[in-house]
Amino acid sequence: MRARTTLGAAALIVGAVIAGLATPAQAGQADPFTAAAAEFDVPRDLIVAVGYGETRLDGHGGAPSQDNGFGVMHLVSNPSRHTLERAARLTGEPVAELRTDTAANVRGGAAVLRAMADEHGLSGADRDRLGAWYPVVASYGGAADDRVARMYADMVYDLLRAGVDARGVTAEARDVLPELGRFASVRALDEGAGALDYPGAIWNPAHSANFAAGRTDTIRTVVVHVTQGSYAGSISWFQDPASQVSAHYVIRSSDGEITQMVHDQDTAWHARSANASSIGIEHEGWIDDPAWFTETMYRSSAALTAWLCDTYGLAKTRDVIVGHSEVPGNDHTDPGPNWDWDHYMSLVNGG
Incomplete structure (x- = not known):
């Protein structure tokens, strides 16, 4: 099995809504992605793509990930990353709510994305261009290795191009060209380079x-x-x-x-x-x-x-x-x- 560095679009479009896990939108409430996008001026479909890439839009009942991340947007609290605590400061939401409540978690993820966009110097006009968010998405992934950060951002942009349909949340497929910025010079993880054991890795x-x-x-x-x-x-x-x-x-x-x-x-x-x-x-x-x-x-x-x-x-x-x-x-x-x-x-x- 040979390794690949891009995701197949067909594998990314998920159409099954899991029974018994209705989203707030299905329960008659406002779509939390649309509300968070409007509040923090972050493209709604970008929030969806980040959340789907992290968790497939499943908060897992507040259970932590391996690196102690929580909720649909995978807000992290560990010795090296503190996006959960940062979301709490930015939104005023209690940490307990950010861990377990989908709407609060999506709002927290959007707030962190917007704060990172400000740190990257994105203007209002920049924020209107999906492609301009590429370095922000790379930062959101939290990787110390630029190659892994690029892999993470590429995954999110592959999702934007393929579209998402999962758990009652949709994002239309769109032709988006990421503005790589400094990541244009970051090489992808090399197939086989240094892998002295399994040749397909x-x-x-x-x-x-x-x-x-x-x-x-x-x-x-x-x-x-x-x-x-x-x-x-x-x-x-x-x-x-x-x-x-x-x-x-x-x-x-x-x-x-x-x-x-x-x-x-x-x-x-x-x-x-x-x-x-x-x-x-x-x-x-x-x-x-x-x-x-x-x-x-x-x-x-x-x-x-x-x-x-x-x-x-x-x-x-x-x-x-x-x-x-x-x-x-x-x-x-x-x-x-x-x-x-x-x-x-x-x-x-x-x-």
Whole structure:
């Protein structure tokens, strides 16, 4: 499975409205995206695209992401990023409301986008041009690595071009040309560059504070994880020295792109007691939403797992290929009940 650096438009247009998760608009209230756009002079469809790229417009009942982000707009509170607290200051909304209330969260995300636009010097006329928001969107993603920031912004602009239809919220597809600014000289993550292990991956290393060089045990297990967050956000989190976590590989939902972040012969910190003897694979998504587990992701991941088993002499069985929740001494529940183990294992074994 070869890595790709752009998202397929067909994979981005989601038409299913999840039963029982009505938006405020469906409940007879004003569309929170339209209201927030008017209040903070941020393009409404840009807010939608950012929210969809972060969470597919699902607030997950206030549950935090892997890097402690909350709500549809993924407002973050961790040692390195404080968009949740910034949204509270800008809007006057209590932090508790920003975490759990969709309308408040969307309003907070719009307020942060507008504050960042002011910091980037966008005038009123600039704010009317969707393309001018590109560097603002890159900043909103929170990546320290400019290449990851560009990947995040490219994802949002791919969504604007493809359109969004999810959970009762729509944004029409539009032909928009991003104004890259300084990001025009930022190269994309290179396919295969420095990836000394799996040949189909992009190499983008985790921070050295988040894994241990070498191993104290042989590789005996492949551990399947779910990121509880976005692809770009998870990569950024593993590059943050404050996180103290990492995985060997991260896989994107839409197209199966694989980023390798720790070499196989080094010890990623992903599964506590199994760290020294395992390879960790993170899959973009949330355990409570099976829509993230696309066929493309399953096939890309299965090809990687099959390669790992062949390379390190591992049996392609469920006692070797395990979920994070199955590792002794762990308190995580991923990949959760929506992960199709039968299908996945059939693909690993050539099905």
